[in-house]
Amino acid sequence: MTRMNDSAVVSVQRFWQELGLPGLIDVHTHFMPQRVLDKVWAYFDAVEPRWHITYREEEDERLAVLRAFGVRAFTSMLYPHKPEMARWLNGWSAGFAARTPDCLHTATFFPEPGVEGYVRAALEGGARVFKAHVQVGAYDPGDALLDPVWGTLAESGTPIVIHCGSGPDPGKYTGPEPVGRVLARHPRLRLIIAHMGLPEYADFLALAERYEGVHLDTTMAFTDFTESRWPFPRAERGRLAALGDRVLFGSDFPNIPYGYLHALDALTRIGQDEEWLRAVCYGNAARLFGI
Secondary structure, eight states, X not given: OOOOOHHHHHHHHHHHHHTTOSOEEESOOOOOOHHHHHHHHHHHHHXXXXXXXXXXOXXXXXXXXXXXXXXXXXXXXXXXXXXXXXXXXXXXXXXXXXXXXXXXXXEEOOSSTTHHHHHHHHHHTTOOEEEEXXXXXXXXXXXXXXXXXXHHHHHHTOOEEEEOSOOSSOOTTOSHHHHHHHHHHOTTOOEEEGGGGTTOHHHHHHHHHHOTTOEEEOTTTTSHHHHTTSOOOGGGHXXXXXXXXXXXXXXXXXXXXXXXXXXXXXXXXSSOOHHHHHIIIIIHHHHHHTO
């Protein structure tokens, strides 16, 4: 367990201050019902000895840490792994957003009867971003039950953070092809590809180049932990520069096996300029979410 570290706070604040930013926007943070979060933490504890949860704190303290860092807006990424779970999670996240004004009201869904109705209800209730986890949910994003959901989200212009890359473990429906088929049907979707789509970085960059609504988040990408297993190809760095207006900072806080500062420092090691860093760490998300 890591308590508030004054030197870490100062270092994170210095990072965005030196870029001339008013703070950070983190599009990939996890807040969820505690019993669900406990199961997520238990999974990481069991599957990966090196994956200690750095910010294993009570909810209030986790919020205090983010705010001390200077994170001006963040999300409550949560996701179901079975039917009849998403509606309950959406109820919890609506309450969390109501008592946490700096959280972008987050919702989720699962391919099941009634999904279109509760997604519409979430939008009417103020949801500003959705989370889809193809790997954990083990579902085809092209499932017919989800087609009206994708249509509704495309029409409303609501961003969806989607974990569809094959890391850390491939699933039946992970990789660029299933989500590519969804985009072919709904080309106006605002998808945010989590983790830069690792390890299929180049393929997901290609989707972003083809569809102007496709963004990528930097969650865990470029860090020492990820580079040791799924390194971002040096040859693709130029494409990152060209897509500088559609790359968004994400951290995976609190479920990261290193300090928050490292996620930011890692962005400075990939040869991009300060204009790119300012856009990634604040500007792009501010524009996308109207902050």
